[in-house]
Amino acid sequence: MRHSSRLIAALIASLILWFNSALAADRPGIVQAGFSPDAHYHLLLTAYDQDGSGFPVAAIQITDVRRNAVVYSVRKTWNTDTGVVAPGDPAAALKASQAAVLAHYGLSRPVSGQRLFMIAPLPMLAYPADQPAYRVTSLGILTLTPMALRSGCDYNDFPTRGFVLRLGQQVLQRDSRLPTSRQCASGYSLETAWTYKSSLVVIVRSYAQAFEGPNVFPLVVTGRLKQ
Template identity: 50%
Template sequence: MRQILLLLTLLALVAGSCLAQSRDIVLEQGFSPDARYHLLITSNENDSGIPEAGLQITDVRRNTIVYLKGRQWKEYRDDARNRPTLVSLVALWKRSQAAVLARYGLSKPIPGERLFQVASFGDLGYPAGTASQTTPLGVLDLRSGRLSSACTYNDAPTQGFTLRLGNQELQRDARLPRSRQCASAYDLGTAWQYKTALAVLVRVYSRGWEGTDTTALVVTARLK
């Protein structure tokens, strides 16, 4: 009986850890008709229970973020019963970004073709330091490597990554940006292609206040 109670207690703790994790969910993504820009809109409920969303526009050829905007709804932190759905909150917020989206040709983004999708987020810890996926364009290969940073609360070495598609290098970290200064692992999530534009979603794992947080990072490239 005592062993059963202990097992139930452990299961409850694990379940609580799962619920406490902050994980970015992709609500919308797509390319501008000229394939110059890529849009990513994500949402999650952070470790403090606050619903939030992020909007990112990336220059495909340069693989650089040209516009980044976040939104939190702190007023709904302790009001889950009367809280609108996060999807509806984000949809309303997106309308306030209409001028920016129009500027980059992303008012009606084109989803493109999905090349693969990894359904699982992995376990409660960090995934392996390597990942690969076979796609119609070739093999995507992700390798993590240790990079120092200013992170002060992580319990594992901070990591950067290199991403290749066949012989084409898509990204190689020389240093960790502030947004990833506590990243300790990476994994491949999915990828989309439109014309000669490619967008790869990389999952970034870091230690949150109450578990492992997962955020979405997009790596873009022009296909050679």
């Protein structure tokens, strides 16, 4: 009996170690998201501790809602190994340093809008399935469909994929190629969405192979709601 108990404890410990290693990757958390008062631009502010180094990282992305195109992005990493002192709140520090840019796009005080849904981040031990993901919202059904796309990625053990995102019959985004920023993406999942006036923002998570597990980065997909 005592031997069995030790064996079970060892198995549980091994599973915990495996579970944690499968989760170890860069997974930026959303600190703030919102629209400019005219609903033309969207701000996404994220922060996380870099996998491996533990360096704090913060990033800002501004998206033109009408064109579904990034118009400005900046990322700051505080390399504490070189004696750099990281701020207590990296996201707030980055936002303060970008005050002029945010003011230019009307995003000094972004409007959060109405949230349509929120899927709590769950532990991901594998990449999302190839099958479409659906989410019923008050505006219709969101459908996220992964699709195989070749890219220049040379270190991924998984097929690289793009996606199509639809709201009902309206196509919000259809990848024809993989940009360099996600050339090793192998899967996608829906996380959340907001509306403000006639603008829509959907956050899609992109999964890409990393040393100790998948990196899970947020993608901003925008669209104008049909009247």
